[in-house]
Amino acid sequence: MKKLIEGIKKYFGLLKLLFFLSVVVIVVRELLVLNKSLSYEKLLEIFSQIALWKILLMLLVGILSVTPMIGYDWILNRNLDRKWPKKYLLETSWMINTINNIAGFGGLISIGLRSQIYGKNKEVKAVTAALSKIFLFMMSGLSIYSAFALLRIGTQPHTSGLANDWLWLLGGSLYFPMVLLANAFFNKKTVHSDKWKEQLSLIMISFFEWTGVLATFFVVGRLMGIDYSFSTVFPIFITASVIGAVSMIPGALGSFDLVMLIGLTRLGLSKELVTSWLLLYRLFYYVVPFLFSLPVFAHTTGKMLNERYEGVPKRLLSQVLQKITVIGYYVFGILLMLSNVFPRWFDQYIWLQQFHLSSAHLFSQIPNLIIGAFFLIIGRGLSAKVSRSLIPAFILLIGTSIYCLSADYGMLIQVYLVGLLLLTYVTRRGLFRQQFVYAWEWLTIDGLILVLFSISYIVLGVENRHQLPKAFHFRALHFINLSIGVVWLYSFLILLSITLCSVLLIRYLQGKKESLGQDFDEEIVQRILTNYGGNLTSQLVFLKDKQIFVYEKDGEQTVFFQFGIHNNKCVVMGDPSGKKEDFREAVLSIIDAADVLGYTPVFYEVSEPFVFLLHEYGYDFFKMGEEAHVYLPDFTLSGKKMKGNRALINKLIKSGYTFEVLKPPFSQEIMTEIKVISDAWLGSRKEKGFSLGFFSEDYLQRAEMAIVRDQEGAIVAFSNIMPTYDKDVITIDLMRHHPQNAPSGSMDFLFIHLFEWSQAQGYDYFSLGMAPLANVGVNQKSFIQERIAHLVYQFGSRFYSFQGLRKYKAKYATKWAPSYLLYHRDTWILYVMIALLMVDDAPKREN
Structure with missing residues (x-):
């Protein structure tokens, strides 16, 4: 018992x-x-x-x-x-x-x-x-x-x-x-x-x-x-x-x-x-x-x-009700708009007759179509969980109810609108975002709906032009078929009205645009890097082409992220920098802060540990490639494998070429020399940025620089050494040589001397950077997007030397570390890639 x-x-x-x-x-x-x-x-x-x-x-x-x-x-x-x-x-x-x-x-x-x-x-x-x-x-x-x-x-x-x-x-x-x-x-x-x-x-x-x-x-x-x-x-x-x-x-x-x-x-x-x-x-x-x-x-x-069940049922119910509410707005908006495009089809079904007015002239159609468009936009605002959409939603529902009563719609419409009003009220607490950022994914869906509607409206209008009100038969359109001209004018007026009203409503939902995080603050960044360390991409923050998000714990700033924003994509560059013990809380903090402002973080070129962490927060991953690492304690020029490199080094040394690591600050003469080399190396190409360094005197003055001089002491190649604030690994950023003055093999000459210099400084690894798409999608069970990326790697050499770059780095690499792109499941990978291209190609400013 x-x-x-x-x-x-x-x-x-x-x-x-x-x-x-x-x-x-x-x-x-x-x-x-x-x-x-x-x-x-x-x-x-x-x-x-x-x-x-x-x-x-x-x-x-x-x-x-x-x-x-x-x-x-x-x-x-x-x-x-x-x-x-x-x-x-x-x-x-x-x-x-x-x-x-x-x-x-x-x-x-x-x-x-x-x-x-x-x-x-x-x-x-x-x-x-x-x-x-x-x-x-x-x-x-x-x-x-x-x-x-x-x-x-x-x-x-x-x-x-x-x-x-x-x-x-x-x-x-x-x-x-x-x-x-x-x-x-x-x-x-x-x-x-x-x-x-x-x-x-x-x-x-x-x-x-x-x-x-x-x-x-x-x-x-x-x-x-x-x-x-x-x-x-x-x-x-x-x-x-x-x-x-x-x-x-x-x-x-x-x-x-x-x-x-x-x-x-x-x-x-x-x-x-x-x-x-x-x-x-x-x-x-x-x-x-x-x-x-x-x-x-x-x-x-x-x-x-x-x-x-630890809050799961409530969250699930909230999500389901919120999706039902959004679908309710879309269904009503589409039906109301289609009732003016397919009136005869609506007359065939008793329940659809509720959405159709007996009159079909211009002044009855314009309100219907505008209200229908408003329902789509408010539905999108509610789907985006924007708090500013709540009041317009209530006004729209009440106003539409009054309009439908006066316009002699059926009682089913009133029941539907009351139900939608109750659902909107019940789900109101889920509207937490402070502004509306119209994501490309949403714009694509809504745009297709409106484009298909517009085409249908115009085409069916031409077919039924004999039914147009005589008041709109303008003799001024004598140069084209009279009835078709009226149709175009008629359709243009309606579509213009819808567009203007929709733009005003969207502009209201957007509110005062707020950005995430803050502008670059050198004092904060330097303090975090000095106290807690950084990583291979931390130094890129000094390019000042990105914003930063700082995580604070117990009144102390311990972690920062660097990022750029395009559309609703907040592209975070690399792993977070700072105190490793706070990384999990910091990642959740930036995701939540971005979510409130309507942005979706995309984590670009992050290391493997963050894949598992971000996967818990609803992120999918895409392998961008592999980063080549040279294990410095074992690096040597001796041996059969390095025979060709030994011969190259000896040849250039005999020709009078020398390697040197300069410490900042650099003289104006040196900055002028390397600027000439950089411009010649670029030629007609435009500087990239964000994930790559670009020529900036302020940026280059912050770290040591490796240079190669010719017999006369002129600089023919250079590379800035990137501080990683970590004795385990070191890397470089800009790596440029003069196309005419630098001898063949000058980059190998520079690399080998950098390996030896880093070895002497006590570093364990030298990072040669990423080989894009290397070992991506090689398995038959890989994700479909990674399989497509593998095809690009195999057959895209006309546009970019994917295989050549990996082969070059493989001469020295002893270890390959995967690098990933992580994006939320609600985003489309195509638009994520476009956002990456946009932030990389954003205009660069001299610092």
């Missing part, structure tokens, strides 16, 4: 969840059964014959009749020493009692719900004792009314149509005295019999509960105009209720209705009238109050699921 209790405790959370899910299943099942018994056509027919004020009064009586049951939970929580907020107690009690009315099972569902909701962190024994007392007295009201009914049929037997109806009433009447006797017999052990005032309160609550049940049934009948005698129908109703309670059928469906149908038809009422009476009674006492409790039940069950 002890093990059983421990096992229950261990899996209590799961059992609790299963109970709530079982309640959901039961409620859904009973609603489906109830749905079969509720004829909506019959309801509409009944409602058409009853005045509106009578329907509202039925609704009010039904709601008030449920209210006394809240008293059960007030007493229960007082016994459990619970002090819930009044709002919470009202909401949960209403939920429990209305669900119990639907699901039933003799009140067992309500006991289970009360135990789970109000019995948290309480001893099982105390909860059981309090609930048993409530449970025992819940039927006392029906028992009292059974005694009244039994007295009544003493003078009017067989009222219910059953041969032994008095036995049911007698059994019901005996329940209440049996409960009182049980209280007296068991004393305090189970029901705390000394609290007679509390017991009296429970009896009164139950009595008023069943009074409400009676009131709903009889008020509905009276408002329907049914002529009946209360004293005659009353025993039938109580007998049916006792039979329903004993059967434990949810809502007493079937047994209650059958007894009532037999009894009332025997009184002379028609079967159709009795069915209608029962139909409205169930609607206003069971269904409507339950519908009011649905949000609370959904919230309670959802909260439990959410807590158990």
